[in-house]
Amino acid sequence: MIFILSAQFVGESLRAEVGDLPVSFVPLANRRLYAYQVEIMRLAFPARPIMITLPEGFTVSEAERVWMKEHGVDVLTLKGDGGTGEELSEVLAKYCSGGQGVTFLLGGCLPLEVPSEPDMIGVFETDLEPELPVEAFGTERDVVWAGIFSVSKPDLLASCLNEESKDYFRAIKRYSFRQKVAHSRIDRCFILTNATCYFHARSSFTTERAFNRLKIEHTVLKKFSGNAEKIRAEAHWFDHTPLPLRKFTPQYLGDGLEDDAYFYSIEYLGAIPLNESFVYGRQTIVFWERVFMKISSFLAASRSANVPACADGARSEALFVRKAHSRLDEFIRQTGFDADSELFLNCVCLPSLRQILADSSEHLMTLGDVPAFVHGDLCLSNILYDSRMRAIKLIDPRGADEDGQRMVYGSQLYDVAKLAHSILGLYDHIVAGQYALSVDGQHFTFRIFGAEDVEEIQSAFRRHSFVPGLCARSIEKTLPLLFIAMLPLHADSVSRQTALLANAMRLYAGSFEDRLN
Numbered sequence: 001m002i003f004i005l006s007a008q009f010v011g012e013s014l015r016a017e018v019g020d021l022p023v024s025f026v027p028l029a030n031r032r033l034y035a036y037q038v039e040i041m042r043l044a045f046p047a048r049p050i051m052i053t054l055p056e057g058f059t060v061s062e063a064e065r066v067w068m069k070e071h072g073v074d075v076l077t078l079k080g081d082g083g084t085g086e087e088l089s090e091v092l093a094k095y096c097s098g099g100q101g102v103t104f105l106l107g108g109c110l111p112l113e114v115p116s117e118p119d120m121i122g123v124f125e126t127d128l129e130p131e132l133p134v135e136a137f138g139t140e141r142d143v144v145w146a147g148i149f150s151v152s153k154p155d156l157l158a159s160c161l162n163e164e165s166k167d168y169f170r171a172i173k174r175y176s177f178r179q180k181v182a183h184s185r186i187d188r189c190f191i192l193t194n195a196t197c198y199f200h201a202r203s204s205f206t207t208e209r210a211f212n213r214l215k216i217e218h219t220v221l222k223k224f225s226g227n228a229e230k231i232r233a234e235a236h237w238f239d240h241t242p243l244p245l246r247k248f249t250p251q252y253l254g255d256g257l258e259d260d261a262y263f264y265s266i267e268y269l270g271a272i273p274l275n276e277s278f279v280y281g282r283q284t285i286v287f288w289e290r291v292f293m294k295i296s297s298f299l300a301a302s303r304s305a306n307v308p309a310c311a312d313g314a315r316s317e318a319l320f321v322r323k324a325h326s327r328l329d330e331f332i333r334q335t336g337f338d339a340d341s342e343l344f345l346n347c348v349c350l351p352s353l354r355q356i357l358a359d360s361s362e363h364l365m366t367l368g369d370v371p372a373f374v375h376g377d378l379c380l381s382n383i384l385y386d387s388r389m390r391a392i393k394l395i396d397p398r399g400a401d402e403d404g405q406r407m408v409y410g411s412q413l414y415d416v417a418k419l420a421h422s423i424l425g426l427y428d429h430i431v432a433g434q435y436a437l438s439v440d441g442q443h444f445t446f447r448i449f450g451a452e453d454v455e456e457i458q459s460a461f462r463r464h465s466f467v468p469g470l471c472a473r474s475i476e477k478t479l480p481l482l483f484i485a486m487l488p489l490h491a492d493s494v495s496r497q498t499a500l501l502a503n504a505m506r507l508y509a510g511s512f513e514d515r516l517n
């Protein structure tokens with residue numbers, strides 16, 4: 001049996017970053033920590049049952065329930081208010097009364113290898129302060145418990161816990177006096193129990209796309225790409241960001257060649273991208289109101305940055321409509337999809353995909369351009385939030401239009417729409433696989449897990465004015481264009497690509513009710 005002990009909430013320093021979450025639920029590279037923990041334990045012990053403990057009062061979302069069912073993980077709810085020793089004691093009392101061996105993993109720990117000894121304590125070297133028992137102090141690095149241990153006699157461990165007043169460190173030490181316990185060295189282990197250790201771990205778990213490569217060297221991040229022109233365009237954007245707007249970006253440190261590969265460097269920031277906060281966090285609505293205010297400040301400053309008239313490729317018509325038409329044609333060539341027949345979403349009849357594109361384009365053309373300094377891809381995954389400074393930092397700009405021309409200025413409608421496609425369009429939920437989908441010809445059944453959990457955030461977004469005179473309803477009507485335009489870019493996953501198509505239909509149905517049959 002394997003237990004992931006996660007019946008305690010994160011401490012104060014992490015709560016400000018991720019909200020009120022159990023320790024194994026913290027976000028890490030667009031997944032939850034427990035997903036990595038389960039994978040590693042499954043590799044080591046394929047046949048062993050896995051159970052994760054959670055605190056009373058914590059509600060597991062539908063997406064999490066589905067994931068745990070698919071991966072054969074059971075949940076045990078505990079009080080979780082008495083520390084690790086109390087949690088361990090309760091687990092032993094309920095499930096470990098026989099002689100079968102048990103492995104325990106503390107919920108905030110992620111060892112990248114699992115020792116197989118029946119009685120063992122995993123240890124590793126670190127120069128951080130992970131708030132775990134220290135086995136041996138060193139001049140530069142201490143040998144610290146890795147948060148994973150196994151016992152062949154769980155009844156004996158239960159007795160030791162009682163004798164040591166539920167102090168799990170002392171109890172395991174007492175157990176080792178009576179039963180030989182190996183101290184197994186682990187080469188790599190990440191501890192995510194406090195903010196310092198958490199952000200150190202995040203630097204090793206990056207989320208670059210297949211054609212990009214990130215290299216983090218302490219406080220510097222280098223971004224490489226197989227598409228050198230794309231990287232040059234991003235570097236050009238950072239280099240030409242107006243001075244008043246540079247407080248909204250990491251410090252740009254220049255570009256260069258390394259092993260014949262072009263790169264640019266920016267300051268590495270230990271901050272969480274907002275897509276992870278949106279999908280996996282449990283922050284308050286006050287947090288999101290503050291975020292929206294910061295984004296509004298960036299947008300307002302961008303409109304005031306000595307903006308020239310929009311170049312042809314940076315106007316709304318080019319960024320939304322021309323791109324959507326071109327990408328739809330590419331999608332049809334890829335898949336043979338019938339874009340001229342009516343569609344059905346959850347038993348509701350909708351017009352064809354071409355008509356959805358036409359209706360959304362017609363609305364877009366009534367809005368005109370909003371000239372500004374533009375990011376070009378202002379979705380939540382490209383916005384970092386520094387909770388300590390209460391500041392946003394923008395990364396991964398587009399830097400070029402659809403024709404490959406440098407784009408620093410353009411229509412701000414596109415930036416606001418990209419933001420809305422994350423908040424209202426739930427793009428990041430789809431990328432995270434949080435949906436249910438079935439397709440039969442032109443008939444789609446589609447639902448996004450967790451949509452109800454972010455309704456309050458969406459309401460706050462709709463109340464907020466990001467561009468004077470532009471309401472959220474108007475922006476919502478442009479979102480089908482964005483989701484149609486991204487279809488051929490997701491050909492690596494037919495399920496995700498189809499979910500994005502269904503989502504374009506969902507957004508159309510919600511915004512153009514007057515045009516439905």
